[in-house]
Amino acid sequence: MVNSILQRYLQFIKRRLPPETEGPVIGLDLTESSCRAVELSLVKDRYELVRCFCSTMAGQDEKSVLKELVSGWQPDMTERDVLVALSGRGTLVRYLDMPRMPAKELRRAMAIEADKYLPFPKDTIHMDTVILDPHGTGRRMTVLVAAAKKEIVEARQKFFREGAVSLAGMTMGPVALANAFLVFSPDPEGRGPGAQAIVHVGEVISTLLIMMREGPRFSRDIFMGSQDVVRAFGNIQGVSLAEAWGVMDRPRQDEGGGDLAQAAKPMISNLIGEVRLSLDYFATEKNVMIERVVLTGPGSMLPGIVGAFEDRLGLPALSWDPFEQIQISDPTVRETVRQRGPAFVLALGLAVGGYDQG
Known part of the structure; x- marks a missing residue:
């Protein structure tokens, strides 16, 4: 389960429109100080914000806030794809200039030479790579390398599993932010x-x-x-x-x-x-x-x-408030994001990434 999630998360960096309809996806941005979640659906090529949740940790802990989120989410959150992010110490995103090579060859090379580029021993991390200019014709290419310590990934999985949240994917905070910006840029x-x-x-x-x-x-x-x-x-x-x-x-x-x-x-x-x-x-x-x-x-x-x-x-x-570009039918949800839209950006980037796994 750990490997299947980590091997997919860098796919979220790219935008690929899904089929005409997809089931709703929840992006969950949970940190030590706040919890924000958005549920995003897509019909044809139009995203719609279905519902959202926001709470600070003042006087609470992560478990109690997650319990509040799960118990109040209707329909049942277990029927949705939920995606979360990792960030902070023990995680790393780097951008490398490397000789151009196919993706499979790149993964083999990084599996051997990871210690050359990363400060963590390779047997202690989950790592993935993506070529950011895959259609380039030059001799060099830009590669995004992301890594997270295994203990961090496994601890987060255990936390969400105990909170009755089944994770469909896990990515890095900067990747979620990039995804939100690529899809909902202020410059169409x-x-x-x-x-x-x-x-x-x-x-x-x-x-x-x-x-x-x-x-x-x-x-x-x-x-x-x-x-x-x-x-x-x-x-x-x-x-x-x-x-x-x-x-x-x-x-x-x-x-x-x-x-x-x-x-x-x-x-x-x-x-x-x-x-x-x-x-x-x-x-x-x-x-x-x-x-x-x-x-x-x-x-x-x-x-x-x-x-x-x-x-x-x-x-x-x-x-930048990306929700100005998103359809919102529920007046309560519309008012919440009108007042606090920028606070939900990472959760939005996670939810958009959920449509990128096909």
Whole structure:
């Protein structure tokens, strides 16, 4: 079971339209600080958001939040394909420049030479590769290599199995983010900039993804996010962590006044500094200049964050909400994503990836 899931997850990086109808797929973005899920269906070539779920971990643990999710999901979640993501320490996504070779030969080569490219002993990880430019004619090719420690994969599988969730697939956070962007780009028909920095501002881990028109070319987990803001905001207002999370979880963080903006400034400044380092590295290594920054994720709704990125990086920046492109029939679901859309991006990318397994 472990191998069958891990061997498939990199297929999610590509978009292939499924048959005319498919059963609904659930993308489940569960972290140590929050749980978000979306159920996506597709009829012909139109995606529809069927339902969604959002909860923070304030005063709760993962097991209780997962139980709340499963018990409240109708129809039964066990009748749906559920896909989840791995991220953080013990996982790795790298982009390698290698001599062009067929995919089968690449897998054989990586099985032998994995230690040359990865910091983990090869017998302790699950690993997969995908050629990002499979139709290229040059002598070199770009390869995405992803790896996760076996103990992490097996622990997550055990957790979901005990929570009555049957996993249909597992992928990496940056892969889910890339998939969401490829399918629901803010620039339809590929008319956007040639190189963009997608910054998913999470609660604990933020993800930087550099997208070219051909697909992803760089990603990095940055260990900071809106959880740092919650702590600072709670200290400023003299409230508990649970109460501070309550303000952060309100629509678009439109409450909290100037205190929330003040609490957010240090994290935003530090995050921009880390993003700048990576953009400079990418520009030097690849001789490619980033043309725009796209912000998404729960922390992208913090006051002042878009303007701060524009000012500090000297690049155009925008907030990306992919749900503006998705059909939503249920008025309650529509209102939820209208208020919190960017927070569901990773869950959306996971659900879209579920249609890519055919």
